[in-house]
Amino acid sequence: MVNRIATAAIITWFAIGAAGFALRAQAMPSVWDGVYTEEQAKRGAVLFDRECAGCHGPSGAGGGMAPALTDSAFSANYDGQTVGDLFDRNRNTMPPGKEGQLSGQQNADITAFLLHCNKFPAGTTELPTQSMTLKQIKYLADRPEPR
Amino acid sequence: MLRTLHRIVSAPAVLVVAYVLLVGVAPHVSGQSPAAFPSVSNGEWPNYNADVKGSRYSPLAQIDAANFNKLEIAWRLKTDNLGPRPEYKLEGTPLMVKGVVYATAGTRRSVVALDARTGELKWVYAMDEGRRAEIAPRKLSGRGLSYWTDGKGDDRIVFVTIGYRLVELNAKTGQVIPSFGKGGVIDLKEGVVFGKDGKQVQIPLETGEIGTHSTPLVVNDVIVVQSAMAEGLRYEFSTNNKGLVRAYDARSGKQLWRFNTMPGPGEFGHETWENGSWAYTGNTGVWTEMSADPQAGLLYLPVESPTIDVYGGNRPGNHLFSESLVCVDLKTGKRKWHFQMVHHGLWDYDATGAPLVVDAVIDGRPRKLVAQPSKQGFLYVFDRITGEPIWPIVETPVPQSDVPGEKTSPTQPFPSKPPAFSRNYIAPADVIDFTSELRAQALDNLKKFRWEQTPFVPYVIPTDTVLGTILIGNTMGGVNWPGSSFDPETATFYTQASNSNVTTGIITPEYFEKVKPEAQIKNKRIPIWESEHFGKEETFGGGRGNNPLLNGLGGLPIVRPPYGVISAIDLNTGTLKFQVPHGDTPDAVRNSPVLKGLNIPKTGQTGIVGPVVTKTLFIVGDPMVTQPPGRPRGAMLRAYDKQTGAEVGAVWMPAQQSGNPMTYMIDGRQYIIVAVGGGIYTSEYIAFALPQSELARPTTEPR
Numbered sequence: 039m040v041n042r043i044a045t046a047a048i049i050t051w052f053a054i055g056a057a058g059f060a061l062r063a064q065a066m067p068s069v070w071d072g073v074y075t076e077e078q079a080k081r082g083a084v085l086f087d088r089e090c091a092g093c094h095g096p097s098g099a100g101g102g103m104a105p106a107l108t109d110s111a112f113s114a115n116y117d118g119q120t121v122g123d124l125f126d127r128n129r130n131t132m133p134p135g136k137e138g139q140l141s142g143q144q145n146a147d148i149t150a151f152l153l154h155c156n157k158f159p160a161g162t163t164e165l166p167t168q169s170m171t172l173k174q175i176k177y178l179a180d181r182p183e184p185r
Numbered sequence: 186m187l188r189t190l191h192r193i194v195s196a197p198a199v200l201v202v203a204y205v206l207l208v209g210v211a212p213h214v215s216g217q218s219p220a221a222f223p224s225v226s227n228g229e230w231p232n233y234n235a236d237v238k239g240s241r242y243s244p245l246a247q248i249d250a251a252n253f254n255k256l257e258i259a260w261r262l263k264t265d266n267l268g269p270r271p272e273y274k275l276e277g278t279p280l281m282v283k284g285v286v287y288a289t290a291g292t293r294r295s296v297v298a299l300d301a302r303t304g305e306l307k308w309v310y311a312m313d314e315g316r317r318a319e320i321a322p323r324k325l326s327g328r329g330l331s332y333w334t335d336g337k338g339d340d341r342i343v344f345v346t347i348g349y350r351l352v353e354l355n356a357k358t359g360q361v362i363p364s365f366g367k368g369g370v371i372d373l374k375e376g377v378v379f380g381k382d383g384k385q386v387q388i389p390l391e392t393g394e395i396g397t398h399s400t401p402l403v404v405n406d407v408i409v410v411q412s413a414m415a416e417g418l419r420y421e422f423s424t425n426n427k428g429l430v431r432a433y434d435a436r437s438g439k440q441l442w443r444f445n446t447m448p449g450p451g452e453f454g455h456e457t458w459e460n461g462s463w464a465y466t467g468n469t470g471v472w473t474e475m476s477a478d479p480q481a482g483l484l485y486l487p488v489e490s491p492t493i494d495v496y497g498g499n500r501p502g503n504h505l506f507s508e509s510l511v512c513v514d515l516k517t518g519k520r521k522w523h524f525q526m527v528h529h530g531l532w533d534y535d536a537t538g539a540p541l542v543v544d545a546v547i548d549g550r551p552r553k554l555v556a557q558p559s560k561q562g563f564l565y566v567f568d569r570i571t572g573e574p575i576w577p578i579v580e581t582p583v584p585q586s587d588v589p590g591e592k593t594s595p596t597q598p599f600p601s602k603p604p605a606f607s608r609n610y611i612a613p614a615d616v617i618d619f620t621s622e623l624r625a626q627a628l629d630n631l632k633k634f635r636w637e638q639t640p641f642v643p644y645v646i647p648t649d650t651v652l653g654t655i656l657i658g659n660t661m662g663g664v665n666w667p668g669s670s671f672d673p674e675t676a677t678f679y680t681q682a683s684n685s686n687v688t689t690g691i692i693t694p695e696y697f698e699k700v701k702p703e704a705q706i707k708n709k710r711i712p713i714w715e716s717e718h719f720g721k722e723e724t725f726g727g728g729r730g731n732n733p734l735l736n737g738l739g740g741l742p743i744v745r746p747p748y749g750v751i752s753a754i755d756l757n758t759g760t761l762k763f764q765v766p767h768g769d770t771p772d773a774v775r776n777s778p779v780l781k782g783l784n785i786p787k788t789g790q791t792g793i794v795g796p797v798v799t800k801t802l803f804i805v806g807d808p809m810v811t812q813p814p815g816r817p818r819g820a821m822l823r824a825y826d827k828q829t830g831a832e833v834g835a836v837w838m839p840a841q842q843s844g845n846p847m848t849y850m851i852d853g854r855q856y857i858i859v860a861v862g863g864g865i866y867t868s869e870y871i872a873f874a875l876p877q878s879e880l881a882r883p884t885t886e887p888r
Contacts, residue, residue, distance in 0.1 A: 092419055099732060100661065100688070110740070110773035111792060111809045111841075115864025117772060118818060123865040130270050135319045137270060157740070180776050 068176040069121060072161020074150035079160060082151025085144055089133045097155045108155050113179040121165065122173030125149050129169070142167035222336050223282040228850035230281045233329050233400040234668065235797075235847070239476040239539030241670035243848045246800035247855035252875055253802070253824040253834025259856060259874040260304030264326070265867050267291025267309065274843060275860040275868030276398065276666070277329040278795075281849035286858065287342055287356070288870060289326045293318075294347050296330060298359060301851045304872060308359030314348035316391060321347045322415040323396035326868075328474070328666070328844070331403040332356065333435045341365075341435070343408055349373040349396045351410055351433065366438035373410060376443070379426050379712055380465035385449075388426050392714040395426045397472065398666070402484070404477045404515055406435045409484060412446075413472030414492075415713060419696065423499035423705045424712045425467025425492045430475075432518060442518030446470060446488050446506050453520055454505030462500040465710045468492045469507045473666055474539035477515060478553070478569060485555055485569070486511040487536030494533045495644050496692060496700045498590030503528040510540060510557045510565065512572060522572030526557070526565050528594035531586070531643055532659040532690075534561050538668025538795075542569060545676035545756040554756060558669040558680055561640045561658035562605035564754060565598075576602035576759050584635075586643035588692060590702055597641050602759035606752035607682035608744070609640040609658035615744045619780055626737040631655060633733060634689065644690035646697055652733055653689035657744070662686035667795025667845050670803075671756070672827065678754040679803050679827070681767055685748035685791045689734055739779035746788035751796075751803065751825060763830035768792070769811040769821065795845030797857065803827050806842025806859055822846070822859055822873070836873060840866035854880060 067073060086098070090107075094100065098107030106112060116124055129145050131137055140148070146167040154160065166172060223231035225243045234241050248256065265271040268291035279288035279299075285307065286299040295311040318324070324347055331343040333353075340356035351373050353365040361369025377395055378385040388395065394415045402409040409432045414425050428446040433439065447469045448454040455463060469491045476485045488506045493499060508527040513520055527534045541556040555569035566575045580596040608615060616631070618624045635645055635654040642654040656662075662683050669680035698704060713719055734743060742748060747766035755762050766789030774780065774788055792808025807820035820842065821835040844860025854874050862868030 095419075097732070109791075110742075110771040111790075112864075113773050114771060114810045118812070119865055127273070127865055131273060134324050179773060180778075 066174055066176045068178045068182060069153055069158040070178060070181050072159050073121065073163065073175050074153055074160055074165040075162060076154075076160045078147055078150040078164045079154035082147035082149070082154070085140075085148050086151050089136075089140065090148065093133075098152060107152055113156065116177045117179035119177050120173045121149060121153070121175040121177055122169045122171070124152070124177060125172045126169050146172075222334060223332065229283070230279070230847045230849045231332050232280070232403075233278050233331070234474060234476070234539050237402060237404050237477045237479060238542035238673070239474065239668065239671075240541070240673055240798070241668070241796060241845065242672055242798045244800050245848055245850050245855050247850065247880075248799065248848070248857065248875060249801050250824065250826060250833035252879055254836065255875055255879055256836045256857070256873040257876055259872045261872065262288075262290065262297070262299065262304055262870045263867065264290040264869060267295040267297070267311070268293035271867040272325055273862050273864070273867055274325055275862050275870070276844045277326055277860055277870075278845045278847050279858050279870065280330055280332055281847070281851075282332055282340070282356070284851055285356070286849075287330050287332070289329050289344065290868070290870070291326055292324070294326045296342060296344060296354060296359070298356070301849060301856070302854075310354055310359045312346050312348075312350070312352070314346060314350070317348035318346070320392060320394070321349065321396045322394045323347065323398045323413050323472075325398075327398040327400075329400050331401045331408070333403045333406070333408070335436075343401050343403055343435070345373065345397050345401060345410060347396060351401065351408070351438070353438070364437065371433065371438050373431075376431070377412070377426050377429065379467055380424055380710070383464060385427070389714060392719070393426060394712075394714060399472060399474050402475045402477060403435060404479050404484070407441060407515060408433045408435050409475060411472060411475060411486075412470035413489075414468045414470060420493055420713075421696075421699045422711065422713045422716070423492055423700070423702075424465040424710045426712075427467050428470025428488070430471055430486055430513075430518075432515075441516075444486070444511075444513055444518040444520070446486070446511070447491075448505060454523075457503045457505045458500065459502035462502065462504070466492050466500045466504070467712070469504070472535065473537050474668060476540045476542050476555070478542050478555075479515075481553070481570060482515045483521060483569065484513050484515045485540040485542070486513060487538070487540055487557060489535035490530045490533055493700055495531055495690070496588065496591065496697070497529050497531055498588070499700070499702050499705055501592050503594060508534055508536060510536060510555070510567070512555070512569070524565065524567060524572060524574070524578075526559065526563070526598060527561075528597060529592070531591075531593070532561075532641070532656060534559065534640075534659060537666060538664045541669060541671050541678065543671050543673065543676055543678070543756055547575060547757060556671075556678060556756065558606075558664040559658075560660070560663040560665060562607040562609040562663045562682065563600050564603055564606060564678060565600055566603070566756065566759070574600070576600065583639055583641040584637055584643060588644065588646055588697070591643065593643055603754045603756075604761050606680055606754060606761070606764070607658070607663045607684045607750060609663065610638045610642075611636065611655055611657055611687065611744060612638055617738065617741060617743055617745050619741070619745075619783060619785070623738060623741065623779065627743050630734050630736055630738075630743065642690065644692050646692050646694060653691040655734075656688045656690050657686060660686060660688055661791075661793060665793040667793050670796050670798045672798055676756040677762060677827070678756055679751070679796060679798055681749065681751050681794050681796060681805050683748075683791050683793055684750050684789070685742045685744050687734070687743055689732070739777055740773055741777060741779065742791070746786065748791045749789040749808065751805070751830060753803075753827075753830060765825070765830040765832075767805065767823070768807040768809060769813055771809055772811050772813075775811075775813065792841075794842045797846040797848050798827065799848060801827055802833070804846055804848075804857065806838060806846065806861070808841055810841050810864065820861070822857070838871060840864065843868060
């Protein structure tokens with residue numbers, strides 16, 4: 039009996055492990071997979087105008103001291119990272135003087151607008167509002183080759 | 186101590202922390218006796234720009250072309266915990282004096298003292314200024330510190346807090362100097378004024394928007410402090426604080442003089458503010474580094490733009506001393522001479538970077554020069570005693586504005602020599618030409634804009650046929666706060682410069698409705714802090730959507746490479762010595778599907794970074810991260826041969842250069858410290874040095 043339970047446990051453990059491995063083996067979704075909606079980006083645009091554009095310029099095109107959020111330097115900063123990294127950077131440091139005061143939903147909406155400004159396609163599902171979930175979405179500057 | 190500062194500073198929630206670890210340090214600094222005045226000739230780096238002349242030059246030569254690639258990280262300082270949140274924009278250049286590295290760091294602009302050999306923390310000082318810092322216009326760690334000594338052992342660190350307080354610290358202990366100002370602190374907001382109901386009144390001490398990122402300039406026993414206001418091309422208030430420069434006694438903090446960069450009634454230049462615009466207009470401060478000629482007793486002030494950068498309808502006239510280089514007497518603050526580089530500025534052509542105090546030989550005659558770099562690629566060169574241009578600077582007719590209420594200057598000054606060190610307009614030959622299709626598309630896009638071959642094309646209110654104007658030298662073009670450098674032995678000017686910062690000059694109808702004189706008068710010309718929205722949310726009438734200038738270009742810049750350059754100019758002749766691209770080809774260009782199959786040369790990178798110049802090298806890091814084949818994602822700190830511009834070495838950094846490098850030598854080992862950070866990489870200082878094994882060979886001592 040004990041042996042049978044032990045065997046079952048081992049089989050279960052292997053099964054879970056294998057499933058986990060299979061999950062890991064799948065490519066992470068990326069910003070090219072339609073990870074936000076147009077509606078969300080529109081909400082983000084309103085927030086961006088109010089909270090960000092005064093320094094970063096319309097559509098994040100850049101202002102005086104504040105960098106552009108759409109150019110090759112911006113893209114190089116986040117290429118290979120995750121949308122969660124971008125979300126966290128904004129949540130922790132922006133806007134200056136009001137750091138951390140925007141809600142998760144507002145930050146996600148602004149992030150959606152930034153993805154729109156950087157020409158990533160919209161989809162049918164909104165960006166989630168939690169950093170750890172957003173860290174499952176890869177930020178890739180260039181569209182990956184079809185698998 | 187806490188209670189004392191609470192009382193003296195009389196600001197709410199002021200909390201001062203000074204951890205003092207009195208670790209005994211008595212290092213050998215080459216040729217330096219403990220009581221001597223610090224100098225780069227001792228292997229030290231005692232000023233933000235190495236010296237008060239703005240050179241960023243050190244004669245050290247241990248690190249050279251042959252060994253640069255062998256540099257390794259000697260120590261590093263991560264700044265995440267110096268402040269309530271991590272910083273990503275560390276712009277500081279540390280000092281090194283008597284074996285100790287001093288720097289500002291972190292989001293609270295803490296001051297740290299580190300052992301120059303190991304990076305060990307000796308002390309840290311920070312002032313919590315509460316809301317005053319939270320709403321300050323110049324936040325984060327700033328550019329750094331200044332150093333004063335009486336040469337007899339009284340050594341002090343001088344710096345300005347985020348909330349615009351001038352502080353002196355004991356360089357050995359990190360404690361404030363009680364005899365300086367009030368308990369070691371001077372409230373720099375006291376004495377700053379703005380126009381209200383026709384009078385000049387004191388700004389509110391908490392909300393009045395003024396500060397500085399730049400370092401105070403310490404010359405002999407005088408501390409000079411600049412002023413910077415809220416910035417941005419979309420500022421909506423014609424009224425703001427008036428710029429000023431003040432000098433203080435380094436021992437006591439007593440104010441010695443004040444120079445109004447916006448001359449008041451009875452002062453020279455006041456009449457250049459037409460229609461009474463002086464009364465309410467503000468800014469026109471000095472936000473960048475200043476320089477001095479200590480022998481001549483002269484101070485050089487690079488002045489910025491007036492309030493509302495891109496629309497001048499509220500400020501008719503040439504309004505001195507906006508966008509001017511002003512020379513004043515160091516002892517009295519009296520104006521000696523000035524030169525206005527841009528009349529009635531509309532392009533954010535603030536004077537940027539320290540003026541360079543250079544000695545050269547021109548036409549066989551020794552000359553004392555001051556050279557002012559700029560965003561617009563011009564290097565304005567003067568006799569620094571008389572203010573006479575060394576080479577003619579010619580008033581030239583420029584295009585005129587059609588924005589209602591705007592009265593553009595009919596001419597602007599163009600230096601005949603030296604040639605521009607970076608693009609300040611887009612010539613047809615500058616337009617992207619990787620393929621004929623891209624070039625045709627770009628030219629087609631440009632046709633929809635007011636595109637003229639001059640740096641002075643006025644902004645427009647867009648119409649169906651003219652979508653904006655084309656600019657390249659403004660905002661982040663050319664040289665910005667990192668400034669330039671020179672070799673005092675050869676009178677060679679060196680700079681990194683952005684060469685591809687193309688912007689479109691647009692005054693949207695919504696913005697115009699807010700900034701036009703009628704609207705400002707109706708709004709009683711209040712400053713931003715009297716707005717009902719102040720501190721709550723910004724309202725902004727920005728458009729959104731695609732930038733029609735970049736349509737069909739696959740995300741590529743509309744200009745051809747180089748996107749960023751290093752330029753060297755021989756100041757003995759006013760001629761370009763070399764110009765080379767700086768920075769790896771950006772990933773977005775190298776991987777561009779539009780360019781697949783094409784052989785793209787090294788393009789350089791847009792961005793603004795400052796250098797250090799040594800005996801043989803010009804050293805500066807990439808402004809952008811890249812991931813080319815063969816190395817991890819990151820940026821390179823590069824060394825160039827000073828004579829030819831050839832790249833002779835490069836070492837990897839985990840993020841882009843965010844603050845200018847400096848160099849020093851201690852115990853026979855030369856170090857280079859550079860600030861890096863940005864994107865998701867939090868800021869740090871990295872100190873590079875050669876491995877000990879490399880130092881076994883004979884080294885070159887500094888002269």
